[in-house]
Amino acid sequence: MTGQARSALLSAELVAKLAAAGTLDDTWRPVFEAVPRQLFVPDTIWRLDPDAGGRLVPLHRAEDPDRWLALVYRDRPVDTQVDDGHPAADGTGWEVTSSASQPTVVADMLRALDPAPGMRVLEIGTGTGWNAALLAARVGAENVVSVEVDAVVAERARAALDAAGYGQVTVVTGDGADGCPDRAPFDRVLATVGVSEVPYSWVAQTRSGGRVVVPLSNTYQAPGIAVLDVAGGVASGYLGAPAVFMGLRAQRVPRPRGVRPGGGAAEDVSSTEVHPYCWAGDRAAATAIGQRVEGVHAHFEAATADTGTQWLFDPVTDSWASVDLDGGPPPYRVEQGGPRRVFDEVIAAYRWWLDAGSPPLSQWLVTVSTNGQSMTLNATSTLRAISAAGMAS
Numbered sequence: 001m002t003g004q005a006r007s008a009l010l011s012a013e014l015v016a017k018l019a020a021a022g023t024l025d026d027t028w029r030p031v032f033e034a035v036p037r038q039l040f041v042p043d044t045i046w047r048l049d050p051d052a053g054g055r056l057v058p059l060h061r062a063e064d065p066d067r068w069l070a071l072v073y074r075d076r077p078v079d080t081q082v083d084d085g086h087p088a089a090d091g092t093g094w095e096v097t098s099s100a101s102q103p104t105v106v107a108d109m110l111r112a113l114d115p116a117p118g119m120r121v122l123e124i125g126t127g128t129g130w131n132a133a134l135l136a137a138r139v140g141a142e143n144v145v146s147v148e149v150d151a152v153v154a155e156r157a158r159a160a161l162d163a164a165g166y167g168q169v170t171v172v173t174g175d176g177a178d179g180c181p182d183r184a185p186f187d188r189v190l191a192t193v194g195v196s197e198v199p200y201s202w203v204a205q206t207r208s209g210g211r212v213v214v215p216l217s218n219t220y221q222a223p224g225i226a227v228l229d230v231a232g233g234v235a236s237g238y239l240g241a242p243a244v245f246m247g248l249r250a251q252r253v254p255r256p257r258g259v260r261p262g263g264g265a266a267e268d269v270s271s272t273e274v275h276p277y278c279w280a281g282d283r284a285a286a287t288a289i290g291q292r293v294e295g296v297h298a299h300f301e302a303a304t305a306d307t308g309t310q311w312l313f314d315p316v317t318d319s320w321a322s323v324d325l326d327g328g329p330p331p332y333r334v335e336q337g338g339p340r341r342v343f344d345e346v347i348a349a350y351r352w353w354l355d356a357g358s359p360p361l362s363q364w365l366v367t368v369s370t371n372g373q374s375m376t377l378n379a380t381s382t383l384r385a386i387s388a389a390g391m392a393s
Contacts, residue, residue: 129157
């Protein structure tokens with residue numbers, strides 16, 4: 001089988017898989033079929049290698065084209081730049097700074113965005129250009145404006161769009177936080193970077209009746225994709241599918257380079273009856289915790305299939321906590337160190353969530369206005385979810 005034939009086969013298999021899972025509907029399936037992913041992925045990509053100390057190791061298409069193609073057509077993100085384009089002399093890197101998003105997440109966000117032909121769309125974070133091309137195939141290339149902060153990434157995406165026949169897409173090199181006021185207003189705004197707070201400029205540049213779709217993030221648990229409808233200069237809406245994106249450069253939080261930044265002996269030893277899954281593995285609980293505990297990261301270090309250590313740490317203050325799982329029943333040993341007692345903070349936030357009735361993700365109302373961003377619990381969404389369940393039954 002030729003390389004071209006294999007590419008076509010893998011592309012068709014990916015689209016079929018997404019359609020079978022219900023991720024691609026009749027609107028978006030032909031778009032994905034028309035815009036193959038490999039046209040936008042650069043010849044050098046990176047993959048995380050545990051044997052290299054957790055560093056990102058390059059894979060060059062010319063050296064292993066079959067593996068490169070296989071990675072491109074997995075339903076996974078593809079890392080396309082490390083360390084802002086300045087890898088080490090051996091080509092390895094530490095921080096992913098640009099990527100091609102996971103196809104399932106791309107499809108989820110495009111479906112939530114719901115752009116119609118002829119609508120004007122602003123994309124924040126051009127990356128490889130694949131997402132911009134998918135938008136162009138739906139609304140018309142002349143209606144798509146994409147902003148990319150990295151000049152090298154922007155130029156590469158521009159070249160890929162030209163080669164794929166979408167040269168009318170406007171690619172702007174600039175800070176995505178500013179949007180693109182010169183070409184506003186837009187009917188839709190789509191961010192492909194995570195933000196802890198949605199820049200109001202995106203709302204201001206969206207027509208009343210338009211929509212902003214953006215992945216929200218924080219250090220503890222990414223809340224997921226916020227789908228916000230704009231009316232009267234205010235955007236509001238709810239959380240949708242889960243998603244984790246690298247941050248808008250102005251809001252980027254570097255990947256911690258160790259699970260116990262301060263090291264040293266524990267200053268506080270205790271135990272807990274609550275399994276770490278409850279406050280670190282459950283998305284609804286972790287989302288609530290992330291709204292109340294700032295700057296705390298969670299990381300599970302597995303030892304075997306059912307043992308390991310759940311870490312919590314704040315790299316800014318050098319505070320940490322560990323919860324050991326030995327495969328047996330509770331209690332679980334807890335150690336803490338540093339000026340913050342991060343485990344105590346997380347458990348207090350978890351208790352708050354339980355006391356609030358363990359609200360589901362659908363109950364968080366996200367609002368962005370000139371006064372800033374808020375995430376609040378909204379009983380209306382709970383009633384809506386109950387009504388939907390009743391109708392379904």
